[in-house]
Amino acid sequence: MLRSMYSGVSGMRGFQTKLDVIGNNIANVNTIGFKAGRVMFQDILSQTVAGVTAPEEGERGGVNAKQIGLGVAISSIDTVHTPGSSMTTNQATDLRIDGDGFFVVSAGDDAEMMLTRAGNFTLDANRQLVNGDGLFVLSVDGEPIVLDEEVTAFSISQDGMILGVTADGQAEVAQIGMARVVNPGGLEKMGGNLYRMTVNANPDGEFELVAPDDPEVGTGKIIAGQLEMSNVDLTGEFTEMIVAQRGFQANSRIITTSDEILQEVVNLKR
Numbered sequence: 001m002l003r004s005m006y007s008g009v010s011g012m013r014g015f016q017t018k019l020d021v022i023g024n025n026i027a028n029v030n031t032i033g034f035k036a037g038r039v040m041f042q043d044i045l046s047q048t049v050a051g052v053t054a055p056e057e058g059e060r061g062g063v064n065a066k067q068i069g070l071g072v073a074i075s076s077i078d079t080v081h082t083p084g085s086s087m088t089t090n091q092a093t094d095l096r097i098d099g100d101g102f103f104v105v106s107a108g109d110d111a112e113m114m115l116t117r118a119g120n121f122t123l124d125a126n127r128q129l130v131n132g133d134g135l136f137v138l139s140v141d142g143e144p145i146v147l148d149e150e151v152t153a154f155s156i157s158q159d160g161m162i163l164g165v166t167a168d169g170q171a172e173v174a175q176i177g178m179a180r181v182v183n184p185g186g187l188e189k190m191g192g193n194l195y196r197m198t199v200n201a202n203p204d205g206e207f208e209l210v211a212p213d214d215p216e217v218g219t220g221k222i223i224a225g226q227l228e229m230s231n232v233d234l235t236g237e238f239t240e241m242i243v244a245q246r247g248f249q250a251n252s253r254i255i256t257t258s259d260e261i262l263q264e265v266v267n268l269k270r
Contacts, residue, residue, distance in 0.1 A: 003047070003068060005258035010071030011251030014041055017074055018244045025232045033118030033193050034230040035079050035184075036237075042075035081184040084231040086223070093129065095119030095156065096228045097212070099220020101178040102195065104209060105135040106144075113138065115179055117228055118193035123147065133192055140177040140209050147173055158221040160212035177209035178219045 186200035
């Protein structure tokens with residue numbers, strides 16, 4: 001069989017994956033805290049027809065190797081952790097991270113701690129701070145944040161401190177915890193705007209809860225009354241969609257042309 005046919009097949013598979021990622025990005029263009037993905041390609045190991053010949057001074061020059069490429073493969077599917085634009089909601093429990101870091105949420109004491117950039121939190125009937133799926137937002141102590149019944153109103157400062165208003169005045173309720181990730185691209189997406197820590201995101205796959213707006217750690221500020229929108233750029237996504245579509249079409253032409261050549265070979269014997 002012709003090498004070009006299999007090269008075309010690999011190209012079509014690669015661009016199909018690229019279209020899958022683009023489709024997911026566009027579908028999540030309005031998802032709070034969503035981070036877009038991108039597909040990177042690499043060539044497959046080339047077949048060497050003839051090796052390199054070394055030059056000999058005064059006798060002959062060197063000859064380069066003759067190699068035929070065998071197609072394309074997916075190099076990586078990256079998650080781009082650039083900040084998204086802010087959306088003002090004026091809701092006290094809507095939080096946005098201005099800088100690096102992730103909110104930490106958990107389903108309970110023994111449950112795994114998950115990371116998220118989506119700060120659309122609410123207070124449930126037990127006055128616990130939870131996300132949209134009912135997961136507890138954790139403090140710097142690793143405990144769920146609960147507001148006492150004496151607290152009639154509250155505000156959240158840039159360092160994550162929840163300041164409650166009671167009949168006796170103002171008191172500190174808790175401080176929202178944050179996680180600093182060395183390589184955010186190494187986090188595993190779990191759905192529901194959640195990420196799981198991996199060994200390629202932090203050393204040994206571990207992290208500790210730290211305070212927001214900490215220059216020594218490098219965590220960002222917490223902005224109350226705002227949400228971080230998706231970082232998907234529709235202009236760029238539609239441009240990449242055109243590139244992927246044309247790339248897929250061009251590779252299909254390679255397969256069609258290879259098929260026509262094979263048909264000519266078959267027709268040699270009538």
